[in-house]
Amino acid sequence: MKTIKAIRGMNDLLPQQSVVWQYLEAEIRAVVNGYGYQEIRMPIVEYTDLFKRSIGEVTDIVEKEMYTFGDRNDESLTLRPEGTAGCVRAGSQHGLFYNQVQRLWYAGPMFRYERPQKGRYRQFHQVGVEVFGLDGPDIDAELLLMTARLWRNLGLDKAVTLQLNTLGDIESRNRFKAALVEYLTQHKDRLDEDSQRRLDANPLRILDSKSSQTQELLNDAPKLIDYLDDESREHFEQLKNLLDNAGIAYEINPRLVRGLDYYGKTVFEWVTDQLGAQGTVCAGGRYDGLVEQLGGRSTPAVGFAMGVERLVLLLETCEVIPDSVSNDADIYLMMPVEVEGAQTKGFKIAETLREAFPSLRVITHCGGGNF
Numbered sequence: 001m002k003t004i005k006a007i008r009g010m011n012d013l014l015p016q017q018s019v020v021w022q023y024l025e026a027e028i029r030a031v032v033n034g035y036g037y038q039e040i041r042m043p044i045v046e047y048t049d050l051f052k053r054s055i056g057e058v059t060d061i062v063e064k065e066m067y068t069f070g071d072r073n074d075e076s077l078t079l080r081p082e083g084t085a086g087c088v089r090a091g092s093q094h095g096l097f098y099n100q101v102q103r104l105w106y107a108g109p110m111f112r113y114e115r116p117q118k119g120r121y122r123q124f125h126q127v128g129v130e131v132f133g134l135d136g137p138d139i140d141a142e143l144l145l146m147t148a149r150l151w152r153n154l155g156l157d158k159a160v161t162l163q164l165n166t167l168g169d170i171e172s173r174n175r176f177k178a179a180l181v182e183y184l185t186q187h188k189d190r191l192d193e194d195s196q197r198r199l200d201a202n203p204l205r206i207l208d209s210k211s212s213q214t215q216e217l218l219n220d221a222p223k224l225i226d227y228l229d230d231e232s233r234e235h236f237e238q239l240k241n242l243l244d245n246a247g248i249a250y251e252i253n254p255r256l257v258r259g260l261d262y263y264g265k266t267v268f269e270w271v272t273d274q275l276g277a278q279g280t281v282c283a284g285g286r287y288d289g290l291v292e293q294l295g296g297r298s299t300p301a302v303g304f305a306m307g308v309e310r311l312v313l314l315l316e317t318c319e320v321i322p323d324s325v326s327n328d329a330d331i332y333l334m335m336p337v338e339v340e341g342a343q344t345k346g347f348k349i350a351e352t353l354r355e356a357f358p359s360l361r362v363i364t365h366c367g368g369g370n371f
């Protein structure tokens with residue numbers, strides 16, 4: 001009989017790897033906790049409309065990456081491709097945004113039907129952080145300080161750089177969109193196929209097209225920065241100031257737009273050049289309009305998500321995993337089974353050791369054999 005294997009792009013985590021994941025997760029938990037962020041856990045499955053309405057119809061995720069299926073009652077459900085939508089849904093549903101600031105984080109599997117390759121899988125894991133109820137650049141800066149601290153704690157600070165951009169408010173983005181579309185329409189024949197399609201539906205996404213010919217065309221395109229509204233410009237200036245004063249280095253990337261529709265003002269990515277094409281390990285930004293767009297009360301919001309698989313790959317590539325991260329026993333206790341009462345005594349000694357040194361890993365030999 002043919003044996004059944006795991007689904008392509010969905011990985012098992014064997015003990016040798018899970019110990020590294022546990023280390024990374026513990027480090028992340030310690031940092032977010034140190035900034036007063038609280039954990040929220042959402043379901044892995046949500047109504048399909050939640051993702052359509054939040055992520056946007058004309059995005060890679062909604063167009064071709066979602067695991068969507070009808071349940072037995074013919075409701076359209078989707079395995080979550082990201083966490084922000086569910087987090088906003090949960091927060092609204094339970095009244096968390098009512099005149100309160102919420103600093104939240106979550107961790108868990110996400111699902112996207114993509115072509116599996118190094119750093120890109122169909123089930124992958126994110127740690128997400130979202131803040132609701134604050135509209136100033138100070139909280140944007142806090143999120144970046146928090147991530148910078150995590151990289152330092154993990155020994156990855158030399159391996160990642162921060163890219164920063166602002167998308168302005170909706171009106172400035174619309175004015176920019178119009179100018180961009182006008183320019184690109186004149187050169188439509190030189191755009192890659194995806195970008196041609198996006199020209200009407202989602203022209204901003206053309207900015208982060210992977211096609212080099214399209215990127216070349218964009219060199220002379222209108223720049224978003226020239227269309228910014230005063231408030232967004234001021235927000236961005238203050239954010240840069242806060243980062244400068246905190247000693248956080250960044251690079252302005254005017255092409256950084258992020259894949260989802262809901263972002264505005266600040267957007268950022270932490271990128272590395274050590275993982276090949278899948279170089280973004282953490283990405284996020286401000287999405288002040290999303291809560292209202294999903295039917296909640298108007299609430300400013302900002303957040304990011306980290307890709308856990310990519311961070312693990314980076315820890316391995318940079319060889320910064322501490323030696324103490326292992327499954328090895330601290331104490332291995334052997335008992336000669338042929339000696340009367342040795343086993344009973346051995347078990348007792350092991351329990352005493354575990355009692356006295358709870359952090360030690362004590363393994364007692366089981367299964368008999370020759371001493």
Ligand code: ATP
Pocket residue numbers: 082112114119120121122123124125126258259278279280281282283284305306307308309310
């Ligand atoms: P990319 O441009 O690499 O496709 P994205 O913009 O689709 O990334 P986000 O939706 O911003 O990614 O997700 C945040 C982070 O989650 C990414 O920066 C990345 O580290 C990780 N991530 C996204 N998709 C995958 C995937 N299919 N496999 C592994 N990690 C992923």
Ligand code: MG
Pocket residue numbers: 060259
């Ligand atoms: Mg993607």
